[in-house]
Amino acid sequence: MRHYRPKSRLLALGSAGALVTATLIAGTVSTPAAGVDGRTGRVSEALGAGIAAARAARAGVDWQDCPADWGLEKPIQCGWVSVPVDYAKPNGRQIKLAVDRIGNTGTAAERQGALLYNPGGPGGSGLRFPRRVTTKAAVWAKVAKAYDFVGFDPRGVGHSAPLSCVDPQEYVKAPKADPVPDSEADKAAQRKLAREYAQGCAERSGAMLPYMTTPNTARDLDVIRAALGEKGLNYLGVSYGTYLGAVYGTLFPGHLRRMIVDSVVDPSRENIWYQANLGQDVAFEGRWKDWEDWVAANDAAFHLGTTRAAVQAKWLQLRATAKKDPIGGVVGPAELLSFFQSAPYYDSSWVPVATVFSQYAAGDTQALVDAAAPDLTDTAGNISAENSNAVYTAVECADAKWPTDWRTWDRDNTRLNRDYPFLTWSNAWMNLPCATWPGKQYTPVEVTTHRGLPPVMIVQSTRDAATPYPGAVELHHRFKGSRLITEKDAGSHGVTGLVNPCINDRVDTYLLTGGLDTSDVTCAPHATPKP
Numbered sequence: 001m002r003h004y005r006p007k008s009r010l011l012a013l014g015s016a017g018a019l020v021t022a023t024l025i026a027g028t029v030s031t032p033a034a035g036v037d038g039r040t041g042r043v044s045e046a047l048g049a050g051i052a053a054a055r056a057a058r059a060g061v062d063w064q065d066c067p068a069d070w071g072l073e074k075p076i077q078c079g080w081v082s083v084p085v086d087y088a089k090p091n092g093r094q095i096k097l098a099v100d101r102i103g104n105t106g107t108a109a110e111r112q113g114a115l116l117y118n119p120g121g122p123g124g125s126g127l128r129f130p131r132r133v134t135t136k137a138a139v140w141a142k143v144a145k146a147y148d149f150v151g152f153d154p155r156g157v158g159h160s161a162p163l164s165c166v167d168p169q170e171y172v173k174a175p176k177a178d179p180v181p182d183s184e185a186d187k188a189a190q191r192k193l194a195r196e197y198a199q200g201c202a203e204r205s206g207a208m209l210p211y212m213t214t215p216n217t218a219r220d221l222d223v224i225r226a227a228l229g230e231k232g233l234n235y236l237g238v239s240y241g242t243y244l245g246a247v248y249g250t251l252f253p254g255h256l257r258r259m260i261v262d263s264v265v266d267p268s269r270e271n272i273w274y275q276a277n278l279g280q281d282v283a284f285e286g287r288w289k290d291w292e293d294w295v296a297a298n299d300a301a302f303h304l305g306t307t308r309a310a311v312q313a314k315w316l317q318l319r320a321t322a323k324k325d326p327i328g329g330v331v332g333p334a335e336l337l338s339f340f341q342s343a344p345y346y347d348s349s350w351v352p353v354a355t356v357f358s359q360y361a362a363g364d365t366q367a368l369v370d371a372a373a374p375d376l377t378d379t380a381g382n383i384s385a386e387n388s389n390a391v392y393t394a395v396e397c398a399d400a401k402w403p404t405d406w407r408t409w410d411r412d413n414t415r416l417n418r419d420y421p422f423l424t425w426s427n428a429w430m431n432l433p434c435a436t437w438p439g440k441q442y443t444p445v446e447v448t449t450h451r452g453l454p455p456v457m458i459v460q461s462t463r464d465a466a467t468p469y470p471g472a473v474e475l476h477h478r479f480k481g482s483r484l485i486t487e488k489d490a491g492s493h494g495v496t497g498l499v500n501p502c503i504n505d506r507v508d509t510y511l512l513t514g515g516l517d518t519s520d521v522t523c524a525p526h527a528t529p530k531p
Contacts, residue, residue: 001280001341001427002392003120003240003265003466046251048087049219053226055090056081061227066100070159076102076130081227083155083220085211097220098159099152099227102130106145113257114228115147115511116221118154120239120263120494122214123391125158126151139499142508147234152224154217156208156391158384163208163394165201168386172374175332178323179426180417191406194432201394202438209439212394218248222255232257234511238494239263239467243272245456246447246475254452258511262459262496266471267447267478273396274403277431278412279468285420287344287465287491294528295354301531302358314361315340327360328369337426339372344422344465347492350529389430397434401441409435449480456482457510459503461525463491476520483516490525500526 043051059082066078080096104111117129129151132140140149153160181187201209221244225233234257237245242261249256266276292311295302305311319333326332339356342349352371359367375381403409409428417424434441456479460472469486476484485506487495496507502523509515 001277001284001423001430001466002123002388003243003276042088043090045087045215045219048084048090049222049251051090052084052087052219052223056083056223056227057229059227060229061099063101070100070127072100072127072131073134076100076134078127081152081220081224083223085208087216087219095155095161097152097155097161097224098127099150099224100127100130101148101150102133103148104144104146105133105141110146111148112146112512113148113230113232113234114150115143115234115236116150116152116224117235118152118221118237118241118244120237120241121157121388121392122154122217122240122244122395123157123388124240125153127153127158137497139497139504139507143511146512150224150228154391155220156205156212156394157387161208162387163201163205163212163390164387165197165204165390165393166386168379168382169376171386171389172376172382174330174335174374175322175326176334178333179337179429180333180421181425187410190429191432194429195436197393198397198433198436198438201390201433205390205394206438209394209398212391212439213398213442214244214247214395215251215442215445217244217395218251221248222252225255230257231255233259235259236496237261238496240265242467242471242475243267246479247445249453249456249479250445250447250450253450256452256454256456258454258457258514260457260459260496260507260510261475263464263467263493264458264460264472264475265467266474267444268474269400269444269446271471271474272400272444273431273434274400277427278416280466281413281416281420281422281424281427283463283468284341284344284423284465287463288422290463290491291343291350291353294350295357298354298531302354304354304358304361314357318357318360327365328373330373331369334426335372335374337423339368341423344491345493347490347498347526347529351531354531393431393433394439396431397437398439398441400444402431402434402437404435406435447475447478449478453479453481455514455516457507457516458482458484459487459495459507460484461487461490461492461495463489464493465491466493484520485517486520486522487525488522492526495526498526500524 061079063077063079066072078100081099082094082096084090085093117126119126130149133144133149156163243265245259245261246267292308295304295311296307299306304314322332322336343353356367356371413424413428458472458476462469476482
């Protein structure tokens with residue numbers, strides 16, 4: 001399940017040493033460079049990243065008005081940063097990454113540099129980040145006075161050499177098979193779909209698949225930093241963006257100035273990514289129950305039952321109805337899950353999802369069809385959805401080695417589904433292409449503290465479904481000098497954008513002054529949604 005806030009040849013290197021030291025902005029290579037392999041012409045990826053950063057520092061970014069169809073209003077500006085597909089061949093094939101920015105709203109004297117953002121995924125676009133300024137998002141007003149807000153499409157995403165694994169209109173077609181199998185034949189059919197999806201990634205995006213890794217995206221992030229003229233990176237990462245930040249902090253500790261990670265992926269090697277997805281299944285069940293409790297407590301508004309059990313019975317009844325006869329001909333159990341899972345993801349979805357559920361229970365089926373069915377006329381949205389899933393799959397499959405024996409998947413998901421049925425099988429099928437992945441699979445980076453790493457702010461709610469709380473504790477242990485801010489008894493995924501002064505004030509203080517509390521902090525939850 002997505003970790004959101006839910007695939008040439010070397011030219012003459014010239015003087016690698018001169019390139020790496022060409023500019024202070026390019027930074028220093030954090031790990032020993034192995035030089036050039038005379039047989040293959042390859043260099044260490046650390047050296048390649050330094051070469052690419054030095055080149056980007058000299059080139060800068062040619063900022064222009066954004067293309068009209070990107071939906072980014074003035075004064076947001078857009079540009080491109082070139083990065084090598086393969087950092088071991090830094091002068092080989094290049095791709096262009098889309099970046100955008102809005103300048104700080106304060107004075108020149110108040111400006112502290114650029115704040116880069118990644119929303120998660122993998123597969124999420126960060127280009128809407130500067131709109132937090134144009135839309136006057138109050139919780140970011142103080143930070144916006146001091147920082148340019150900079151977003152980017154990571155490699156493979158959106159406008160940055162986008163990946164695709166299947167025709168987008170086919171990808172969104174509904175109804176899809178019920179993700180919860182009734183028989184071995186159902187499992188066999190899903191396994192066939194997963195194999196075909198993996199093969200589609202190879203056919204449509206195969207040249208990029210070996211390079212679609214989190215470490216390469218971290219190297220891209222450092223090249224963007226250099227292109228912006230920033231000696232030290234200021235970074236906000238949410239969800240998967242926390243893992244990107246953790247890997248960046250490990251590879252480039254001396255290039256970081258300030259970093260906030262919000263809703264944290266457990267970065268331990270054994271968790272990336274197979275175990276991470278099993279952990280989500282447990283956490284989603286817990287947050288689903290939180291939402292059902294809230295719906296029951298607000299029965300006067302929703303009329304779905306006064307207890308969790310009553311609301312769950314209504315959900316199971318809806319699911320059975322949609323399985324027997326898809327609602328509106330297009331909304332079956334898979335489509336229901338795609339819509340309803342936004343409630344355990346985000347508190348902002350609690351009221352909208354409960355409202356649609358309530359309308360359905362009262363006899364209005366059209367509201368549910370409108371909310372949960374795909375829109376085949378929205379070709380741009382469907383292209384984006386397919387691309388996002390392609391990048392999610394490509395990065396997670398390439399970042400780590402996955403079980404290839406179906407018996408492992410069957411055993412683990414059958415066991416989990418007994419107690420955590422809300423998401424388990426759906427999540428399994430989403431990730432199963434990694435079992436037959438046609439691209440190279442790597443060993444994850446060992447996330448740890450190296451010399452030069454500044455104090456990092458870690459923000460996490462205790463009942464987060466997509467990135468369970470222990471992940472934040474794990475990163476806190478690994479990053480020495482970090483501070484953990486815990487939002488207790490809350491579970492909305494992505495905390496820093498919510499109104500909670502206990503958290504907002506600390507985010508402002510850290511980004512504006514570098515100051516952190518002398519010890520970890522526990523905050524009360526943000527306000528519960530009201531019907």
